[in-house]
Amino acid sequence: MRIDPALQVRLLDLSTCRTRLDGIAARRESLPERAEWTRLQAEAARSRTDSARARLAAKDLGxxxxxxxxxxxxxRRREADDRRVLGAVGDARTRRDIEHDLRSTARRREALEARIAEVRDHRDALQMHAGAAGGDVDDRLAAARRALDAADAALVAEREELTAEAARLRAGVEPGLLARYDALEEEVGIAVARLAGRQCRSCFMDLDPATLREFAALDVDEVAVCPECLCWLVRPETIEAGRR
Ligand SMILES: [Zn+2]
Known part of the structure; x- marks a missing residue:
C-alpha cells in the first residue's frame, strides 16, 4: 500500500490528536475535584431526604x-373551677374532696407541662436540623462545582484546540483514505504511529530484525504495518520526506 509521505505524516498527526484527546478525557474523568463533587452530590441528596424527614416529623410533633x-x-380551667367552688363551700367533706381533686390535677398538670416542654424542644431541634443541614451541604456543593470548573477549564480549552486541529487535518485527507483510517482506528485503537528505533509507538513492542529489514527496504511512500498491533507505522525517512 502506498500513501504519499505528506499524507502519512498528516494521518500520524491526526492519530496523535486522537490519542491526546483520549488522554484529556481520562484526565478530566479522574480529576480529584470531580470525585469530591460527585461525593458531595450524593451527600446533598441524602441531606435533602434527611431534611424532608425532619420537617415531616416536626410537623407531626407540632x-x-x-x-x-x-x-x-x-x-387549668378545672383547677380554677375547683378554687372558685372551694371559696364558696363551707361543708368540710366537700372541701376535702375538692382539695384532693386540686392536688391530683396539679400533679397531672405539672407532668403535662414537663411533657410539653420536652416535645417542644424536640420539635425545635428537628426544625433547626431541617433548615441548617440542607443549606450547609448546598454551599459546599456550589464551592466544589466552582473548584471542578476551574480545574477542568484548562483541559476543556486544550480539548477544543485539539478538536479543531483534528478537523483541520481531516479536511486535507480524501474521503476514501479517511474512511480506511477511521475503520482501522475503530479496529485497533491507535491507527497510525511512529516507528522509533525498533519500537512501534502504538503497541510499544520492539520489532524483530527481519521485520525491520523489510521496512528498511520499502520506498518512503510505502506503508509499513506493525505485525504486532496492525497499525500503520510511519518511519523516520517517511516523516522526513513528508515534512519537506
Ligand atoms: Zn504495534
Missing part, C-alpha cells in the same frame, strides 16, 4: 403539641 396544650388548658 400537631401533638397543640393537642397537649388543649389538654393543659382544660386542666
Amino acid at each position: 400537631m401533638d403539641l397543640r393537642r397537649l396544650e388543649a389538654d393543659l388548658e382544660k386542666m
